[in-house]
Amino acid sequence: MTQLRQRMSEDMEVRNLALNTQRSYLQQVSLFARHFGRSPDLLGREDIRTYQVYLTNEKQLSPGSIHIAIAALRFLYKVTLEKDWAFEDVLPLPKKPQTLPVVLSPEEVQRFLDCVADIKHHAILTTCYAAGLRISEAVHLTLTAIDSQRMVIRVAQGKGQKDRYVMLSPKLLATLRSYWKVLRPKAWLFPGDRPGQPITRHAVAHACAKARDLSGLSKPVTPHSLRHAFAVHLLETGADVRTIQLLLGHRSLATTAHYLRIATNKVCATSSPFELLPRPVPPPPPPAEPQYF
Template identity: 35%
Template sequence: MIGIKFSPDKLIQGLIKSLPDPKWSKQHNMAYIPNIKGNLGIIFNTFKGTVWINYNRFLTNRPINTSNETVDVEWFRKRKPIPEYRLCPEEYLLKLELKRYANSTVRTYVSFFEMFINHYKDKELHAINESDIRVFLQKLIHRNVSNSYLNQSINAIKFYYEVVLGMPNRFYEIERPRKESKLPTVISKEEVLSILEHTHNLKHRCIIKLLYGSGLRRSELINLKLVDVDSKRMLIRVEDSKGNKDRYTIISKTTLGDLRIYYKEWNPREYLFEGQKGGKYSAVSVLKIVKEAAARARTKQTVTPHVLRHSFATHLLESGVDLRQIQVLLGHGSSKTTEIYTHVATNTFKNIKNPLD
């Protein structure tokens, strides 16, 4: 059965009577209807716009992040109060901590949620409704923020109402911007070689070779440890990548040769690439290395670590590697994500005769 527990209210009682075959349980002190397909939807449509409904017991719980990364929420708790600035509530921080969200996600959610609650600093949180949220999002749109920025704002707000307060995601209907369909930026093999030729530092050359030759994300590269390079099998183990997934990807013979020389010269202790004081190499430094090498090579496109990853996938596809194999190497959860490279691979267009010719 579906039990319906509510505070005494004549309007709610009247709506319950309109449900299919409602009954009252004295034992549980609540109304109930049969738990059959379609009845949850009927409840949703009946009470829509009138009350919040907690569907959590009927929805599959999503697994929490099982990454071993230390979630740093304490920093937000220890911040000094700022006059006339509303800080993120403790229950919000606690839920982020319990769900072990990645530190980057924690920073993003707290930042956007504080921006939202300070827009309505004179209103209690429980008094902010859907109309208020839409007005806030409309102001962001008028600032010409990107769709990504807008989506992050929505996610941070929805996290409070749906995850912290346990309100249903079906009921909380906030419109999202239309999904953009942009093609990945890809550079040619010749441009990749030119970038490598203009990278004179051995450590920097190893970094660029791994980004391109193994299709690594920047975060995956800086998290690589010495034990992750399997020279016998010519593979690299990538742990806790996007979506908390592990995978293997390939490594080239030339990269492995460079890495051996680099190891003898630099003698890293734990991570494959470490900063001057030890620990992980900086993500900002990786971006700077790629951009400066591309500038020296005078590439027409703006080159980032992710452009090298896109180029890796596209060049594999152009050389005849199966799309499913590329999906595995990139660590994509869905083949649809990998299929985007068919839109930029040259072999997609080679057999098409131009009507002008």
């Protein structure tokens, strides 16, 4: 490990950045240095600009992926190397397109879950939908996180390193109890193949893709799709946006409000003005021809 990498790693630890964020930032800076074949402290603004053009035009990365690379470089040069640059100009963030996720209907969710054969995979994917969890949160659930007395699930250190409680529905509790009676997990609610480790996100994503193929659904289905479905279905049954924000663990209400554009009972609640147009008046019938015979 180089001295610069060690210093950046320590800077992130001091600021208590999430472990996944630390790994991602170090990887992005490593790719940046490898691209030029030089240490980042020997590179300047023009090199950074050249690298951004490379990521956009040659690598053709999505704006979201470029955001991660820029966030890592901003941390390196602003915090670790203590540059006093105007970072909004030196490292501008590309504008993200405003896209809406494709959401499964309740019937499609049930059809998908019916195709998850493995009992552990079925339990964790059901939990993602029934509690609106991120996959990273679901895989790290422990047995003690399930509070059947208060009918809540404690999500420890979710995104942003924040704890929160989410709903534990009676049907989900029954599903988890049936699963526990079969596999008897000890510490992690959903243990992985490696002793003492939880199931990996990759394993859950693979099981999800397999069930989606078996279900014959035309819509894309990922573990995060189930979280989207949770939010939209709550909106469509009358839950308010603020409650959904707390359940999802969103920092900003504006993030949750995006689901208002998807919920059919919100989008289609107002009648089209076409329905208000007066009905066309039928033309009068032609005069009857006289009868001569």
